[in-house]
Ligand SMILES: NC(=O)C1=CN([C@@H]2O[C@H](COP(=O)(O)OP(=O)(O)OC[C@H]3O[C@@H](n4cnc5c(N)ncnc54)[C@H](O)[C@@H]3O)[C@@H](O)[C@H]2O)C=CC1
């Protein structure tokens with residue numbers, strides 16, 4: 001099988017070699033396409049690789065019927081409609097680590113340039129102005145750097161600022177006092193950071209909560225003469241409020257690599273001498289571009305070949321060692337979900353997946369997702385996959401519950417899937433038996449021992465002499481061979497079940513005949 005990969009932004013030639021060297025990948029790179037051209041091209045590709053220029057819109061995604069993965073060579077995925085990608089089952093991967101150093105170094109360059117007016121002095125000198133008085137700067141040593149967002153880049157900036165003998169105070173919702181102590185920095189609220197800092201730098205993603213986090217009210221809390229840097233995302237700083245704060249001399253300088261709308265031309269901030277700016281160059285180094293292209297190319301190859309990656313943005317990621325441990329249960333989990341979809345005709349309102357034994361010690365999120373995928377697959381077919389299973393379940397009003405229990409029923413591990421509808425609760429449990437592989441060991445409250453595969457018939461009937469024979473006879477009359485049969489009952493003469501594995505799928509009229517037998521309450525054909 002050959003996978004087709006389209007690259008629509010300039011990516012490091014060196015970095016895409018994992019794709020170019022792979023025998024099963026056909027790579028096409030065309031940049032600067034119009035939206036219409038990109039729409040046309042993408043109908044026939046399995047993967048799309050972008051930097052930040054290409055806007056991967058819902059419309060683009062809806063038309064790209066073959067697309068399975070979108071790779072972003074960089075961190076921010078705000079140029080990709082994640083909701084649409086998830087809805088259409090397209091995995092989005094980014095390269096979160098490859099450009100961290102470059103972004104941190106760019107931030108430090110901005111801070112130093114702001115402190116010493118280097119771009120302004122350089123420009124003046126090139127206009128034959130030897131002006132030493134106009135460009136007196138400030139030292140960074142002993143000043144306080146306030147960092148909003150102490151993730152990968154923020155933390156690297158903190159370490160470098162300490163090298164400049166700066167004091168660092170940071171706010172990040174995940175930063176504990178203990179972590180701050182270990183890093184030798186102070187942690188505080190956003191207000192603490194704004195009030196204490198001589199220099200402020202933002203390193204958050206652009207989210208609802210971070211949009212305009214540095215706004216008019218924020219500027220009012222800052223020290224007079226503060227210098228501010230944004231090498232993260234345009235929109236974190238309210239540009240109008242920054243303009244006013246510079247005009248009012250509250251802010252002595254701003255270093256901007258990113259803007260609310262990019263690219264920028266004739267922006268009012270760029271007319272101010274206090275502002276220094278670069279055209280989104282934070283990640284523009286040979287090293288960063290090579291790193292992110294390699295990372296994202298490797299991930300795209302892995303995903304197209306059916307593997308897993310840590311860098312999926314629209315799917316929870318699970319460490320590789322845990323993934324290896326739970327991998328044998330993947331198929332079983334999906335089969336249990338599908339089995340339940342056959343068992344119950346009413347709309348499912350809740351699905352519960354219970355884990356017992358050694359499984360209960362692990363991160364089983366992917367197994368729960370696979371169970372939900374199996375449940376939905378019967379009715380949604382290939383539209384459902386690992387990426388969109390939870391999303392589609394939510395759309396259908398199904399709530400997903402994952403629980404760990406100690407009830408192994410004597411098995412090393414037990415995986416139980418249960419669905420609730422308005423009128424009933426149905427349950428099926430499975431395990432992996434050494435040497436035998438996956439087994440279904442319980443259906444509702446009946447014990448079983450069944451390999452979850454092939455053509456099956458699940459029958460609920462009266463426990464009475466002749467019932468089994470009549471079912472067998474009817475199938476024989478229709479030339480349907482029974483491979484295995486298991487029966488279970490709660491009490492002698494009460495309700496009982498038969499689970500048959502047959503050699504070919506049951507036709508509808510054969511199923512109807514089974515249902516018409518007086519001893520049979522209900523019969524369901526199951527295809528796993
Ligand atoms: N200019 C450029 O070329 C580059 C820009 N970036 C951008 O820099 C930013 C940071 O990147 P990374 O450090 O890799 O991301 P990251 O995900 O490692 O760190 C982001 C941090 O922001 C924190 N955060 C979220 N909401 C917050 C809030 N309301 N207040 C304070 N902190 C909050 C998160 O907890 C997280 O620790 C991203 O926006 C990324 O897109 C990254 C690389 C290059």
Ligand SMILES: O=C(O)CCC(=O)C(=O)O
Pocket residue numbers: 051052073074075076077099280282283284
């Ligand atoms: O691809 C680029 O140059 C932009 C990098 C960036 O902004 C990011 O990784 O978030």
